[in-house]
Amino acid sequence: MDFADVLRARRMVRSYRPDPVPEDVVRRIVQVVHRAPSAGFSQGHRLIVVTDPEIRGKVAELIEPPYLESGVGPWVSVAPVLIVIGVREASYHERYQQPDKVTEDGEEGQWPVPYWWFDSGSLLVMLQMAAANEGLATGFFGPHADGLEEVVGLPADVGLAGIMTLGYSDDNDRRVPAKLTNRPKRIPLDDLVTWR
Known part of the structure; x- marks a missing residue:
């Protein structure tokens, strides 16, 4: 698939068919963890792939009730795969205590933002x-x-x-659902991007 097609195909859904996803396909998807950014190559990403129906059901019991109450149908309980995205902060600190990363005074240095969380968002997009x-x-x-x-x-x-x-999505209609027609419109690109 062309990258532009992949970008167009990426969207959040809350309606799945219960069809299982072949293991080799799931493996290809989670392999992107090796290519995901991690500050200083800290490799703090951790994934748990959940296909066990009992565990998926327990997760759904914790997560789905507010969605069901708001009129969204079951989706966490129906999705055949859950990918838990975790991050091990200690991996970042361990990496930044290595000789090639310490500051001149031998310290780890300051973290202006918690890059472990930033990197987990990058991993999500790659997945x-x-x-x-x-x-x-x-x-x-x-x-x-x-x-x-x-x-x-x-x-x-x-x-x-x-x-x-x-x-596999159970909703391939790309139109905006009637209940979302009043949502905010896309902000114009020039309001989001500044050129200098």
Whole structure:
């Protein structure tokens, strides 16, 4: 698929067919973790691929109720794959204590922003693009439910950035749903990009 086609195909969905995604396809998607940015090549990304129906059901029990109450149909429980996106902050600190990264006084240096979280967002986009390239759809939800880390088996030293849903879209209509027609329009490019 041409990159422009991949960009057009990438979108968030909340409606999946329950069809399983072949393991080799999922493996190709998650392999982008090797190409994802990580400050100083810290390699702090951690992924957990969840296909087990029981675990997916427990995640859905924690996440779906507010969506169902607002009129969105089941989607977390239907998506055949959940990809847990985690980040191990300690990997960044360990890397920046290596001889090629320490400051002149032998210290790790200051982190103007927590790049581990920044990098996890970059990884999410790469996973979405890889999924779109495979003809799959994605969604995303943040870590806004108590106990989510335990349900998915996240190690104690890994922070949860969020979970990407993955599967075949059950909604291939590209029109904006009637309930979203009053959403904000795209901000003009010149309001978002400054040229100097």
